[in-house]
Amino acid sequence: MTRFAARIRSAQERMANEGIDALCLSVGSDLPYLTGYRAMPLERLTMFVLPVEGEGTIVVPGLEAPRVETDGMPFRVQGWGETEDPIAIVDAHLAGSGNVLIGDETWSRFLVDLQDVRPSRTFGNAGELMAHLRIRKSADEIEKLLSAAATVDGVVGQLENVRFSGRTEKDVAREVTERTRAAGHDTMDFWIVASGPNGASPHHEPGARIIEIGDAVVVDFGGHQEGYASDTTRMFVVQEAPAGFDEAYGVLHRAHVTAVDFVRPGVTAESIDAVARDIITDAGHGDLFIHRTGHGIGMDSHEHPYLVEGNSQVIEEGMVFSIEPGIYKPGEWGMRIEDIVAVTQDGVERLNRTDRAYRVVA
Amino acid sequence: MTRFAARIRSAQERMANEGIDALCLSVGSDLPYLTGYRAMPLERLTMFVLPVEGEGTIVVPGLEAPRVETDGMPFRVQGWGETEDPIAIVDAHLAGSGNVLIGDETWSRFLVDLQDVRPSRTFGNAGELMAHLRIRKSADEIEKLLSAAATVDGVVGQLENVRFSGRTEKDVAREVTERTRAAGHDTMDFWIVASGPNGASPHHEPGARIIEIGDAVVVDFGGHQEGYASDTTRMFVVQEAPAGFDEAYGVLHRAHVTAVDFVRPGVTAESIDAVARDIITDAGHGDLFIHRTGHGIGMDSHEHPYLVEGNSQVIEEGMVFSIEPGIYKPGEWGMRIEDIVAVTQDGVERLNRTDRAYRVVA
Numbered sequence: 001m002t003r004f005a006a007r008i009r010s011a012q013e014r015m016a017n018e019g020i021d022a023l024c025l026s027v028g029s030d031l032p033y034l035t036g037y038r039a040m041p042l043e044r045l046t047m048f049v050l051p052v053e054g055e056g057t058i059v060v061p062g063l064e065a066p067r068v069e070t071d072g073m074p075f076r077v078q079g080w081g082e083t084e085d086p087i088a089i090v091d092a093h094l095a096g097s098g099n100v101l102i103g104d105e106t107w108s109r110f111l112v113d114l115q116d117v118r119p120s121r122t123f124g125n126a127g128e129l130m131a132h133l134r135i136r137k138s139a140d141e142i143e144k145l146l147s148a149a150a151t152v153d154g155v156v157g158q159l160e161n162v163r164f165s166g167r168t169e170k171d172v173a174r175e176v177t178e179r180t181r182a183a184g185h186d187t188m189d190f191w192i193v194a195s196g197p198n199g200a201s202p203h204h205e206p207g208a209r210i211i212e213i214g215d216a217v218v219v220d221f222g223g224h225q226e227g228y229a230s231d232t233t234r235m236f237v238v239q240e241a242p243a244g245f246d247e248a249y250g251v252l253h254r255a256h257v258t259a260v261d262f263v264r265p266g267v268t269a270e271s272i273d274a275v276a277r278d279i280i281t282d283a284g285h286g287d288l289f290i291h292r293t294g295h296g297i298g299m300d301s302h303e304h305p306y307l308v309e310g311n312s313q314v315i316e317e318g319m320v321f322s323i324e325p326g327i328y329k330p331g332e333w334g335m336r337i338e339d340i341v342a343v344t345q346d347g348v349e350r351l352n353r354t355d356r357a358y359r360v361v362a
Numbered sequence: 363m364t365r366f367a368a369r370i371r372s373a374q375e376r377m378a379n380e381g382i383d384a385l386c387l388s389v390g391s392d393l394p395y396l397t398g399y400r401a402m403p404l405e406r407l408t409m410f411v412l413p414v415e416g417e418g419t420i421v422v423p424g425l426e427a428p429r430v431e432t433d434g435m436p437f438r439v440q441g442w443g444e445t446e447d448p449i450a451i452v453d454a455h456l457a458g459s460g461n462v463l464i465g466d467e468t469w470s471r472f473l474v475d476l477q478d479v480r481p482s483r484t485f486g487n488a489g490e491l492m493a494h495l496r497i498r499k500s501a502d503e504i505e506k507l508l509s510a511a512a513t514v515d516g517v518v519g520q521l522e523n524v525r526f527s528g529r530t531e532k533d534v535a536r537e538v539t540e541r542t543r544a545a546g547h548d549t550m551d552f553w554i555v556a557s558g559p560n561g562a563s564p565h566h567e568p569g570a571r572i573i574e575i576g577d578a579v580v581v582d583f584g585g586h587q588e589g590y591a592s593d594t595t596r597m598f599v600v601q602e603a604p605a606g607f608d609e610a611y612g613v614l615h616r617a618h619v620t621a622v623d624f625v626r627p628g629v630t631a632e633s634i635d636a637v638a639r640d641i642i643t644d645a646g647h648g649d650l651f652i653h654r655t656g657h658g659i660g661m662d663s664h665e666h667p668y669l670v671e672g673n674s675q676v677i678e679e680g681m682v683f684s685i686e687p688g689i690y691k692p693g694e695w696g697m698r699i700e701d702i703v704a705v706t707q708d709g710v711e712r713l714n715r716t717d718r719a720y721r722v723v724a
Contacts, residue, residue, distance in 0.1 A: 040565065043657075043664050063653045066563035082654045083671050104471035109487045111470040125471045201428035203402065291425045292444045295405075302405050309445050 005074040007034050007133060008050065014129055015052045021097035023050040023126055024090065024114075028105035029299035030130040032227070035075060037068045045086040045110055048075070049093040059089050087113045094121065101126035131304040136318035141228065141298065142342050142351075145320055148230035149340050149351035151183045152222060156234050156354045163362045165213050165238050169193040169206035176221050185230070188223040189301050192233075196242075199334030202291055202326060213239045216333040216358075222301055229301045231322055233338035235358035248285060248327050249335055253356055255279040255325045256337045259293060263323070263341060263348035269311040276325040277309075285327050294322040297340055319343045320351070367436040369396050369495060370412065376491055377414045383459035385412040385488055386452070386476075390467035391661035392492045394589070397437060399430045407448040407472055410437070411455040421451050449475045456483065463488035493666040498680035503590065503660065504704050504713075507682055510592035511702050511713035513545045514584060518596050518716045521581065525724045526573045527600050531555040535568035538583050547592070550585040551663050554595075558604075561696030564653055564688060575601045578695040578720070584663055591663045593684055595700035597720035610647060610689050611697055615718055617641040617687045618699045621655060625685070625703060625710035631673040638687040639671075647689050656684040659702055681705045682713070 011034060015023060025031040025048045032038040037058060039046035046064070050056035055075055058068055062079035070077055080086045091114065094100060098120065102111055104127040111123060137145065158179055164172060173193040180188060194204035196215040204218075211217060215238045222231035235249070259276040273293040280289045292308035297320055305313050305321060324338035339352040373396060377385060387393040387410045394400040399420060401408035408426070412418035417437055420430055424441035432439055442448045453476065456462060460482065464473055466489040473485060499507065520541055526534060535555040542550060556566035558577040566580070573579060577600045584593035599607070621638040635655040642651045654670035659682055667675050667683060682705070688698035701714040 043668075061565075063564040067565060067567055082652075102470055102474070104469055106470040107466055108464050108468040108470045108473040108485075109466035109489055111473055112464070112485060112487050123470075123474060125474050127471055202425040203423075203429060205429055290444075306405075 002072060002074070004034060004036055008056065008074055010133055011050065011129065012052055014132065015101075018129070020099055020101055020129070021052055022094055022100045023129070024048070024094075024100060024106070025050070025103040025126065026106040026110065028103055029303075030103045030126065030134075033130070033134055033299060035073065040064060045090070047086070047090050047106075047110070049090055050075075051097065057093055059086055059093065061086075087117055090114065091117050094118070098122065100124070101129060103130070134298060135296065135304050136316055137298060137320050137342070138318070142318070142320065144226050144228040145230075145297065145340065145342070146351045148185070148223075148225040148228050149232065149353075151185055151225055152180060152230045152232045153352055153354045154183050155179045155221075156219075156232065159219065159234075159236065160359045160361065164195075164211045164215070164217055164236060165362060167211055169195055169198065169209050169211065172211065172217075172219075173206035176219065180221060180223060185223040185225045188221070189229065190220070190222060192218060192220040194218040194220075194334060196333065197331050200328040200330045200332065202328065202334065202336070211238060214242055216242055216245055216335060218334050218336055220336065220338065227299060229297050229299070231297055231301055231338065231340060232352045232354075233324060233336045234354065235335050235337065236361050237358050238361055241358075242333050244329065245333055245335070248283075248329070249358060251280055251283040251285060252325060252327050252335055252337060256323060256339070256356060259323050259325065260339065260341055260348060260350065263315065263343060264346060265315055265317050265343060267315050269305045269307045269313045269315060270309050272315070272323070273307045273309055276323070280325060280327060288327045288329055289325060290328055291326065294324050296321045315343055317343050317345050364434060364436070366396060366398055370418065370436055372495055373412065373491065374414055376494060377463075380491070382461055382463055382491070383414055384456055384462045385491070386410070386456075386462060386468070387412070387465040387488065388468040388472065390465055391665075392465045392488065392496075395492070395496055395661060397435065402426060407452070409448070409452050409468075409472070411452055412437075413459065419455055421448060421455065423448075449479055452476065453479050456480070460484065462486070463491060465492070496660060497658065497666050498678055499660060499682050499704070500680070504680070504682065506588050506590040507592075507659065507702065507704070508713045510547070510585075510587040510590050511594065511715075513547055513587055514542060514592045514594045515714055515716045516545050517541045517583075518581075518594065521596075521598065522721045522723065526557075526577070526579055526598060527575050527724060528572060530570050530572055531557050531560065531568035532570065534573065534579075534581075538581065542583060542585060547585040547587045550583070551591065552582070552584060554580060554582040556580040556582075556696060558695065559693050562690040562692045562694065564690065564696065564698065573600060576604055578604055578607055578697060580696055580698055582698065582700065589661060591659050591661070593659055593663055593700065593702060594714045594716075595686060595698045596716065597697050597699065598723050599720050600723055603720075604695050606691065607695055607697070610645075610691070611720060613642055613645040613647060614687060614689050614697055614699060618685060618701070618718060621685050621687065622701065622703055622710060622712065625677065625705060626708060627677055627679050627705060629677050631667045631669050631675045631677060632671050634677070634685070635669045635671055638685070642687060642689060650689045650691055651687060652690055653688065656686050658683045677705055679705050679707050
């Protein structure tokens, strides 16, 4: 049985257990996880309709049908013509299905149309069911995540010899993306270069600010390689650290190391967050750590499990996620250290392996 | 009144006319069109809630709130914390709104959650209302689209001197994207390089096939520059055209020129499609023209109006769309010519301006 057939069978078993009649997947990573095919995120509907029993059908724009690899695959493909109504086609495939799950990232436009055409049918989110399948990575998946991590680690090494001062954030960000593509990434997903006070905005968009001597610079970047995501953050200090930075960095470094070392099967997602948060809070910076400690990663940059207060999910072998505590001092600086880690049988393995100290650059 | 205030007022006027209580916009271009802010397409909810009267609120993850430019803007921003429930916050902003429109590209997961929390509320698609606002471009928008078109036109010129034979499609595609970024594009959206028989798949993904002498190669690429999209297709023939290619290309070229010349205010979208299709059909290739003739373009690569049979929308000054007939001979070759055109007061202006003949390359 192929990998995809096994995954589809797992989905159907779980659907049967939960009383689900059909699963509908469109854009996003759930579809390629089950079928190997990634839908184009455009206005023409692609939807995989999988009944709880029997073979599913990928309903796809006719001109994209040749993109779908079907050799030996356990599903049918139905192309729809430019003047056909894909909603009616999906509705027909769903005939008799009252209880349907729909992929989380599906355009809501299509859900509204499907609801309008058959108001008696109920739609729930497929997220939980798909996360259950995807959250424990296979050895092959972890190898791909490690390979993607090695690429961005290599770029971090290159950046140690790059001049930051006198350049705009945007220019440094461009260099980061070019180097990462050249090192083997197929696509870039984000490229945060946040200098000086901009560092205090965790998702800062690199802009026209010129980096100066005495700035701390957050560099957080990632993309996709062979279908799997990378994501790492390292700190760069331009010649000399700003006031208060070294003390806080010592705390952050300790929080990161301690949280990583704490990870093992059996602990909860929120307890990992608490380990990092308690260290930062005890040092008096708790109100400056304004986000969760991490997120799962795999085919998506962000996926389950989320390391956040309130998530009591138990960590298991094969889960892969980021550990990325941060401290953000408004108007002055920000700092974050981020590694991807994989849960092993009795502990954890860091997939990002560069030194966690900050780099001093020119 | 700022551009954004004017657009929001237009949206509210139309909402009032149609009996809509509130508009909810999340990921996609509708949100930046009204507010200047583009939501990160991630798992944390961003949603602009605009009531039919009064000021709207962008509900945004707290760590992304600093990204929202608010100076002089006619809306509020409300950041939500990592342990808060953004659905409850949006629901509170919607209090009393029974008839709500939701942005087409919103993740369906959020729509399902909003429906579950308040089953009495009805949600419809915001697409039509937003298209009404966005479909006629301002002079400033057309200038940006022209600038993006000039960039890809420049790359087409560069490609005339590039060797195709002996290289993989993927390698040529990489060169196309690198050249386009270097020429000024901020992001790339697609990069089709489809050689020989692969050309017969209109949305072919560039792969490992090595381009040979005698291949026809479809090169269709575009991206974003200053927030506006580009999209052009030109044909490249490696030394000598394959059998039957020249005859068909003559037909395709005539279809393209005739369709572009036909465009003016007052004709319908489907009539432009018919003009191109009739020429190709009359020449005996109608069954090989397997897609619509074009799509609108602006902040999105694909938006209204769609030039397709069944769309009787009347063309107006300021509309901007592609004209891209194609002929696809399975197992042998494919061909497509694509320009973006802008509708003027009494006719049409091509924004892509390179020669429509195919290029002979090495």
